[in-house]
Amino acid sequence: MTLQAAPKPSADSSKALYGGKGTRRITVHDIAAAKARGEKWPMLTAYDAMTASVFDEAGIPVILVGDSMGNCHLGYETTVPVTMDEMTFLSAAVVRGTQRALVVGDLPFGSYQEGPVQALRNATRLIKDAGVHAVKLEGGERSLAQTELLVQAGIPVMSHLGLTPQSVNTMGYRVQGRTDEAAHRLLSDAKAAQDAGAFAVVLELVPAELAAEVTRSLHIPTIGIGAGAGTDAQVLVWTDMAGLTGGKVPRFTKQYANLRETLGDAARAFAEDVSGGEFPAEEHTFH
Ligand code: KIV
Numbered sequence: 001m002t003l004q005a006a007p008k009p010s011a012d013s014s015k016a017l018y019g020g021k022g023t024r025r026i027t028v029h030d031i032a033a034a035k036a037r038g039e040k041w042p043m044l045t046a047y048d049a050m051t052a053s054v055f056d057e058a059g060i061p062v063i064l065v066g067d068s069m070g071n072c073h074l075g076y077e078t079t080v081p082v083t084m085d086e087m088t089f090l091s092a093a094v095v096r097g098t099q100r101a102l103v104v105g106d107l108p109f110g111s112y113q114e115g116p117v118q119a120l121r122n123a124t125r126l127i128k129d130a131g132v133h134a135v136k137l138e139g140g141e142r143s144l145a146q147t148e149l150l151v152q153a154g155i156p157v158m159s160h161l162g163l164t165p166q167s168v169n170t171m172g173y174r175v176q177g178r179t180d181e182a183a184h185r186l187l188s189d190a191k192a193a194q195d196a197g198a199f200a201v202v203l204e205l206v207p208a209e210l211a212a213e214v215t216r217s218l219h220i221p222t223i224g225i226g227a228g229a230g231t232d233a234q235v236l237v238w239t240d241m242a243g244l245t246g247g248k249v250p251r252f253t254k255q256y257a258n259l260r261e262t263l264g265d266a267a268r269a270f271a272e273d274v275s276g277g278e279f280p281a282e283e284h285t286f287h
Contacts, residue, residue, distance in 0.1 A: 017041040017061035026061045026102040028156045028199040035221040043235040047073040047090050049097030056098040065091040067106040072239040079165045082108040084122055091130035104158050105132035109166040112137050112146050119146035123155050138164035140189020144196045151197030159193035163205035177206045190214045203227040226252030
């Protein structure tokens with residue numbers, strides 16, 4: 001398998017998902033058009049209205065309310081404990097914080113594995129109560145019936161393949177698709193998700209050559225995380241990208257800021273001011 005150069009973006013950059021002139025809400029049709037143009041685009045996670053508004057204003061076209069909120073926002077060790085109540089509550093906040101981005105809500109572990117009817121009930125809740133514009137679920141073949149029913153019901157579905165963190169207890173956190181058989185399975189899972197009507201596929205922690213081959217084989221976009229440069233889009237967990245996550249971050253993450261240090265410095269400066277009697281000063285005081 002070899003990496004193939006992506007097609008050149010069209011000259012009409014006014015329609016671009018990122019950097020385009022459009023101000024209306026992005027739709028799944030815009031996402032499909034970006035694939036046809038060969039445009040590469042960014043996706044970030046968000047778990048609250050304020051952060052989502054920053055990303056929306058920065059022009060991020062797709063925001064994922066990921067179940068990574070479990071580890072990155074709610075203090076769980078994994079994504080597994082995240083509930084529908086938590087997902088609905090935080091997804092609604094993210095939607096309120098955005099005007100342009102397409103907001104995708106994750107279906108958490110246990111909210112769709114029982115079958116298509118359970119998936120439809122919970123996806124409907126995210127669409128109606130939280131106002132998300134699409135949902136994401138993990139698994140190719142194993143989640144096909146769910147994907148088909150949601151799509152039939154008019155709910156756009158983003159599929160998630162490769163490393164699927166909700167299966168951490170069986171899979172661990174390792175690169176997927178390294179053997180010929182696993183690569184073949186990933187490719188057929190991706191095609192099955194596309195045939196079932198998914199509008200995009202996340203590829204997490206798979207070899208770059210395989211991710212590029214999947215990308216060439218599909219007419220829907222692939223969104224890579226730890227999947228090399230050959231996918232149509234790239235997603236990062238925002239707290240990793242902005243350097244807020246404590247401890248070790250995955251090697252595939254690029255850190256664009258060090259918010260943990262900046263916030264810690266701000267908190268320490270405030271504490272010093274208070275303990276030294278320098279805050280509040282006259283300009284912060286009413287008489
Ligand atoms: O939950 C999440 O943040 C995700 C991304 C890593 C794709 O699923």
